[in-house]
Amino acid sequence: MLRANGRKHRHLLLLLAMTLVSRSAVAQVSLTGDWQQTDRTEPIIASYYIGDFTALPIKPAALQGGDSWDESRWSQPERQCTPYGASQVFRNAATVRLSEERDPLTQTLVTINMFVSTFAQSRTIWMDGRPHPSKYAAHTWQGFSTGKWDGNILTVTTTHLKQFWHRRNGIFTSDQTVVTEQFIRHGNRMTIVSMIEDPLVLTEPLVYSANMVNATDVQLGAWQTHGNCQPDIEIAGRPTGYVPNVMPDPKRGMEFATKYGLPFEATRGGAETLYPEYREKLKKLLDASNQQAASQ
Amino acid sequence: MRACNNGGAMSTSTMTRGFVIGVTAAWLGVYGAKTLAAKAQQAPTSKPDSSGQTTRVNNDDLETLHVQKDVYLIAGAGANITVQVGPEGLVVVDTGDGLKNEQVLAAIRRLSPVPIRFIINTSDDSDHTGGNQAVAQAGSAFRTRSSFYDGAEVVAHENVLKRMSTQTPGRPMLPEAAWPTSTYFVPEKDLHHNGEAILVLYQPAAHTNGDSAVYFRSSEVLVAGDVFDLSRYPVVDKGRGGTATGVINALNRLLDIAVAGNYEEGGTMIIPGHGHICDEADLVEYRDMATIIRDRVQDMVKNGRTLEQVKEAKPSLEYDAIYGSPDALVEALYRDLAAPRPAAVKRNTK
DSSP: OHHHHHHHHHHHHHHHHHHHHHHHTTSOOOOOEEEEEEEESSOOTTOOOTTOOTTOOBOGGGHHHHHTOOGGGGGSTTTTTOOOOTTTGGGSOOEEEEEEEEOTTTOOEEEEEEEETGGGEEEEEEOSOOOOOOTTSOOBSSOEEEEEEETTEEEEEEEOBOOOEEETTTEEOOTTOEEEEEEEEETTEEEEEEEEEOTTTBSSOEEEEEEEEEOSSOOOOSSOSTTOOOOOOOSTTOOTTOOOOOOOOGGGGHHHHHHTTOOGGGGGOOGGGGSTTHHHHHHHHHHHHHHHHHHO | OOOOOOSTTHHHHHHHHHHHHHHHHHHHHHHHHHHHHHHHTOOOSEEEOTTSOEEEEOTTSOEEEEEETTEEEEESSSSOEEEEOOTTOEEEEOOOOSTTHHHHHHHHHHHOOSOEEEEEOSSOOHHHHTTHHHHHHHSOOOOOTTOOSSSOEEEEEHHHHHHHTSOBTTBOOOOGGGSOSEEEOSSEEEEEETTEEEEEEEETTSSSSSEEEEEETTTTEEEEEEEEETTSSOOOOGGGTOOHHHHHHHHHHHHHHOOBOGGGOSBSEEEEEESSOEEHHHHHHHHHHHHHHHHHHHHHHHTTOOHHHHHHTOTTGGGHHHHOOOHHHHHHHHHHHHSOOOOOOOOOOO
16 A cells, blocks of 8 residues: 555656656756766765665675675775776766867767766767667776767766676676666756666666766866876785685674664665665564564 | 764665655656667667777678777677787687688678688687688698698697597587697697787686687787686586686686776776676676685585585575576586595605
C-alpha cells in the first residue's frame, strides 16, 4: 500500500518536473566558464567506511567485494594515481572549466570541453552527432561522451569507461557502465544530475545530483600540473603481485552500523533502501534492534 | 576525512534523497530513452575511437582499430589479431579462427599492401591459429636459411608446434602449412622488424604450456594472449600443461612490462586475447581479480575444505556477473593449491 502511494506521488512529481522543464526549455544556453561545486547528494566518494553500502542499489553479489575490502589496495602502485572517472567526478569536490569548440566557418558547436581540477582530467563532449566508438576501442577514465541539447538542458551520454568504483570501499563498477548526465543552468548556478547504469553490478540506475556556481576567482591549479602523480612502492617487502584483501566477512561492517546506530541490514544497501517506503521497514528494524539491546 | 553528517539523521535524509532520486531517475529515463533511440538510427560505417582515431568497419563485421604507433587490432574473427605495419613487411600476431580468412586478409591488405613476413602465435588455440594457413600462404618470409616454406614465417613456442603437428583426441592434426616454422624453447625470442624490437616472451605453464606474449617495444604495445581474456575468467587448460598459478604469474609479468601513462591511463597499450584494447589499469583489475580468488581458495585449502565446499563458498561471487562461470578456474586453483608439495630435500650440513 505504502509502495503504491509512493509510486503515485512519484508519477505526479515526474509530471510536475517535466512541465517545469518544458516551460524553461526555450533556448540553448552556454555553459562556458569556471564552475565551483557547492553541494552534492552524496558524501565524498573517497571517504566511506568499510561496510557502508547505504543508498547503493547493488546486487547482493557485489557485497562480497566490500566484505573483503582492504583499504591498503590504494597503496598498490597501479592505483596510487587513478583519478575519478566520469561517473564519479561530481561526487567529489570538483571544480571544472567548461569551454566550447566551434567550426570556424559555420560556428556550429563541435565539442564542449571540460577540464576537471581533481587529477587534471579532461573530458570532450562531442556535439556533432557522431556515434560512440567500437566496443573494441580502449576504455578511459572519462570515457567517450556525446551531448545533445534539449532546450536549455544539455544531456550527455558517456560509454567506454574503465572499471572503477561505485564506492571506494570495494563496490566496483563494470566496464559496461553507461552514464547519462543532464547539465541544467539556472542563471549563475548549474545543477548536474547523473544517472549511472551498470547492469552487471546494479539492479537499477544510481542517480545523484550536484550543484555548481559560476565563479570568476576559481583556482584550477591544484592538480593541473601534467604528470604530478608518480606512483611508488609505499610499503616495502611485499611479494610480487601482492593484492591486499581479506577473506569476505560481512561482520566487518558491524562497526559502521554500531557507530551510526543503524540496523546492520540497512547498511547493506540494495535498491529497496533508496525509496521512502523503506522508512517503515527501517523503523521496525530499529525497534527490533532496540528491544534486543534492552533484553541483553 | 569522512563527512559524518549521516549519523542519527541518516535514515530520514537517505529516504528523502531516495525519493528525489527515484523521481529524477524516471525523468532521466525519458531523456535517456530518447537519446538511445536517436542513436540507434545512426548506423555508422566509419567510427572514431576514444582518442578520435578512425575505426574502419568492414562489411563483414570485422573491425580494424589503430592501437598505437605502428600497431593495429583486427577484431571479430575469433581471438584478437594484431598487425604491425612497416616498410619491411607486416607482422601478424594470431590469425583468428579461420572462419573469416578472406575478410581478415582483406582487412590486412587495407592496412598495407606490403608482404606479410611473420606470424606469431600466442598459443595453439584454434581461435588463434585457425587462419595460419591462409595468412601464411598470403605472405612471404625473408629468404633466409630457415625459410624452407613458402609464405610467411610462423613463430611460436615449440610446444605449439608439438601439439599442432600431433593427432589429439577431439582435435585433428592441422595441415602442415598451418604449423609454426620457427619455434623457440628459451624464455624469450627477439626479433627486430620495421625498426622495432619485438620480444616474444614465454609464459610458462599458464593458459597452456605454449603461451607467448608479444611486446612491440617502440610502439609500446603488449599482446597478452589468452592469459588476459576480458570475455571470461582465465582459462586454464590442464590437458595442455596450463596451471592457474602460472596464469597469475603471467599476468604479473605483463604488469612488470607495462608502464602506465599519466594518471594511470594509456602508456603501454595491451591487447587481450579477447575484448577491447586495454592499458595497465585494465590489466591490474584482471590480475587483482585472479589473485583475490586465488587467495580465497588458498585460505580454504589451508583450512581443509574440499573442492565442493570451496565451490559452495562462491569465492568469486562479486566477479561472476562480469566473467561468467568460475567453476573451471576454481577447480584449476584448487588443483594447484591442494596438490601435495614435493618433500624438501634434506641437506647434509656436516
